[in-house]
Amino acid sequence: MSIKGLGKSLTIFLASLLMFACASNTEDQGPTETVVDQNDTEVVEDTGPSQEELERQANEAARQVRTIYFDFDDSTVKAKFQDLLRAHAWYLSRNPGVQVTIEGHCDERGTPEYNLALGERRGNSVKDILISYGVNSSQIRTVSYGEEKPANPAHNEEAWEENRRAILDYEG
């Protein structure tokens, strides 16, 4: 690796650290940092972004989404969240010191005690996929809130869709 290349890697690493620090305080506020990072790269690199850089950018963009949603009474992860989870796994496996907490949540239908266990099963489904993508299990903690912490406290179909979720929380 050339000096220039090392410098670039360092820049990316520092930038991603910065992003992580910001993102953990303000969920879904990532894009601002990504723009700064792109400008930085353009200055250092004359020949445009490398394949690795493009991959990094794509992963970082995908990783800004922290919530995945489930079907009613179901804890299997839908295929449409594959890219999202791969991006988180990419980040976690490159940053073995980083911990993520996966929160499992349910909608209010069904009994609260069964839902507490169902929320845990949702968290574990997400955890298993991250591990299958190469993340060390010691980096992942799961916690279930069952139906006790709804994103939307209303009692209707729309709220239930928002509440059946798992959240990847990097603060924990």
Next chain:
Amino acid sequence: MRAVISMIKNKVVFLFLAIVCGFANAEIDIVITEGMSFARPIAVVPFQYEGLAEQPPHDMSTIIAADLRRSGRFNPMALSDLPEQPTRYEDVNLDKWKDEGIEAVVVGKIEQKTPGQFTVTYQLIDVFKPKQTLIDGELVSTNDYVLLDKIGSTNDKNFRFYSHQVADNIYEALTGQKGAFATRVAYVTVDRSLPQPYQLYMADSDGYNPIRIYSSTEAIMSPTWSPDGKSLAYVSFENGRSEIYLQQIYTGQRKMIAAFPGINSAPEFSPDGSKLALTLSKDGNAELYVLDLDTRKYRRLTRTGVNVIDTEPSFSPDGQHLVFTSDRGGRPQIYRISIHGGRAERITFEGEYNASANYTPDGKSIILVNRTNGVYHIAKQDVESGIMQVLTDTMLDESPSLAPNGSMVIYATIHNGRQVLAAVSTDGRFKARLPAKRGEVKAPAWSPFLVK
């Protein structure tokens, strides 16, 4: 401080003001929505008062009448319709009550000779029994028509709860079943506008005298009473995840019972109070455990393995079995297992989802949450025959808890976009809503009998 009772099905609306003083206060009203057509007509005559103060601290006869009405078994006559207001059984004119179609009359008297101390005498009269009877061709006076003749005492502080005890005695004399008015209900309130949105309360069975047991910025779940009525076990998220706590109600003493990795959930006492059944996922998935409260030793009861949920354990009245919820067969259903473990037997087959089962005190039925065609209701299943009867017609019903005499189920439901408590008699005839003044209410737990 207003009790509203509206009998929607009968298109009759009664409004009466319960005159209460000081700290006595109901955070939860009671709205009877169905079932008064089955209720027996009775009368509770206002108790005579002789004493130092202008009036006793609470209106005892009104409390008694409201209790009896709330049982769904009785329909006490409106005060304005009473044909007479006697205070001693000798003065009751049986014919006057017969003409009104009243079956039984309660009369009574409250005396206060010492400040704060009250003597209460009361009688229950069966209107259809004669005051005189023929013995050997002679007309002789008899007291057979007096079903209950009692004298007791209470004080300022216990006056209201004592009134419920009087109602319990009247209920038992009329039905043969022990009354459950002198009991309490624990429940969780959620008011997201408060700095501590989650609060654990207990109140008298009529919603009065709410006492806060615990409040938190994080969720509180699954309160359950110890059989001696002195403590509550519940789940608290105060450390960011589910943990089980045991709290003495009257001393406030509180200790952590279970905080293993994973979920710590669904505590339920054994009938003798020596053990706590609970759900832990420390070994991978949600499994049942029994904790011996003296030795602090855990015994694992189920071993279903990966990705199966076993939860919501509840003891049979003899303490020999537990019923619990398991999705080992795909969907949640109720299973039964010996307290010694071994093979669990599936006992529910109706509908796509059955959960949260509890035995009735006689052990003959289980009360549970049933989902059929996507609709959640409280249901009762006969243990012997397996026949299931849906009891409720409300929305998203959950967390059923039985009165200690098995007559009534209190549960959580959604009404007008809010989670509220509701009650249904175990025969499904009587239904009531218990709307709170503010916020949402859930996880009701009916206490055991508190008066021996």
